[in-house]
Amino acid sequence: MGKPDDIQQSEKQTEAIRFIQHTSDHSLLLQCLIKIQEAYLHIPADTVELLQQQLGLSYADINVVVEFYSFLSFEKSGDYQILISNNITDQFLGNQTLFKKLNSRLADVNVSIEYTSCTGLCDQGPAILVNGWAINRVDDERIEHIAELIEQRLPVDQWPSHFFEKEDNILRRDIQLSVECQPGAAIKTAIQQGREQSLETLEAAGLKGRGGAGFSTASKWRFCAQTEAGQRYVVCNADEGEPGTFKDRVLLNQYAHDVFEGMTVCAAVIGATRGLVYLRGEYRYLLPQLQQVLQQRRDDGLLGAHILGEDLAFDIDIHLGAGAYICGEESALIESLEGKRGIPRIRPPFPVVSGYLGQPTVVNNVESFWSVSRIMLLGADWFAGVGTDASKGTRLLSISGDCRDPGIYEFPFGVTVTEILAACGGEQTQAIQMAGAAGTTVLARDFERRMCHEDLATGGSFMVIGRQRNLLDMLANFSNFFTHESCGFCTPCRVGTQLIDDIICCFKQGQGSTSELQQLNDIAKLMQQNSFCGLGSSAPTAFLNALQQSPELFSAHGPLDDNPQFDLTAAVAEYEQLVATLSGDLR
């Protein structure tokens, strides 16, 4: 006792316990567990007992949730837990060297160092999380500084603030980023227009969900509004887990007002009184400032019982995630909001009919809500004036990888890959990966393809792969990612992702064979057709792309028929030496 971090930690523990003692709603299980994990750096057995009593749950109910989420664990792995972001762009920036350096520098301290999935800092990597706090651009100097702080046993939230500063890197503004919205203005318009008129505006704007699936936002809201129910919910999906996507982080950092404004407009249109933001655990550091914005909006009468003095009641809570990519899938996200494991639901019923707590729920991406606030203010024509026939407006791209200026770029739909690369300074580019690990690989010969729902759909991730890279490294990174992130519920995905990973590893080590290529193809197709949710059906896309577009990638990495591990020269060396020495002597 007496060490600064111990006191700090014990205060947090008291606070976490107090929180649980005042909770009886079992849908808050995950939130309770996250608080415990933060305070104790693991989930101690006695807190599980307390949770059982308070929430009326069995041990098994709690156990499965802890086992499911990456950031929760029953065992304490160290006084400091360092997670190194392992997106392919972090790999490009040398996260494997970083892993080694951290390990050797911190060998004598009680620290656990592991890899984690993309932490959304691809434009300023390599990035790490220390006890859940994200740190960007970890270079030698920072490693040294971090090691010193850890040796002094200073709690992470007392580390110098410059460690946690993030860059927004907004590098191209089009129609949406170039306007500022006055808080409350969009809500006012929505109230004036009324429900039907507001929906028509959105419909005319042609706004499609920015999460990647591209479903019409107006239709989604309409379906939800039409479902008879006592209660409706607005959910903002801020579980930005797709590798290479970070635009939601920037929006939440700089445009939180507009996002909450969009949610409030949605509430007014569908008749909801409660909204939830599902913020990925990796963005936990944004939580205090987001709560501040919410409080300010309550103070300004933009949230609460009588918004803008009208008969409109709405408030927003923020729930944290705990490191599970699958929770970006809307039905898994709702399960997670209810405090359970993030396992996708059978659809239909869709969330607009039966979502959070079985009530009609609109789940939209952060960017969708952000765009709503602008469309309400500036009108449908302003938005639909750019883009293509089926993809209206502009969208934000998170650009990372081998380019001069990684960051956030707003582009109208219909822009070609070549144009995007020119803007971000991507030269000597071998390929780009559109829409993240689950997205499409576009090789240089197809760079005239366009970003839009008709051609290259995207959730906002755009990773540039230079000529110096081996595409097989990227595939291995993705296969590893999916193996880790498959929720394990359905066999095609749980087993398929592992089998694909094994095959890709074989090729990476130069041990692949023709029959394995056939297997890869078969498994990928089986996963596409038989997986339970979008994770499993989209996971094999990059591998199929590679098989179809660049089969030479595989033949170059496996002599296909002979096993290269078998070395004839080495295998006969002992015999040759024997014959040379023994028979020579005897003659």
Added chain:
Amino acid sequence: MKGKIKIATTSLAGCFGCHMSILDIDERLIDLVDIVEFNRSPLTDIKHASQCDIGIIEGAVANSENVEVLREFRRECKTLVAIGACALNGGVPAMRNHYSLTECIKESYLDGIGLDNPMVPNDPDLPKLLDKVHPVQEVVKIDYFLPGCPPPADMIWKMLTDLLAGREPVFTPQQIYYD
């Protein structure tokens, strides 16, 4: 002879028991030669396999000549089938893997009881022994494996007829039941 399916067979470090089992298909061999042509095989005395449809490998890989033959089969045969315990697992030849090659050679040629004129053979024509005996799939890619010591004639017949008909070989549980 054009149009016939070409089959090559060989025995590496094996006892020819699997080949005996091939011969055990008895009179069906006559049906077989109507549709297949034997290339390199102990049955034909052809020295090198070339452009075959099916290659059948018996025995494990114990020396440099085995490696050369096996690689030739892989190169020349579209479908390669490993048959028998030695090919699949190393079998009896692999029992020497418990000892070092030096121990084995000393015991056999220098220190063994009752040896007359002990010496290590060193004729350059002799294949070089590998330090360890390997199952065939550790050296080349194998398409099908037929277990058994030896695999029964009916099993070999079923495998051949399925492959000749262009089908994936499938066995009933009875056909691969050994106890």
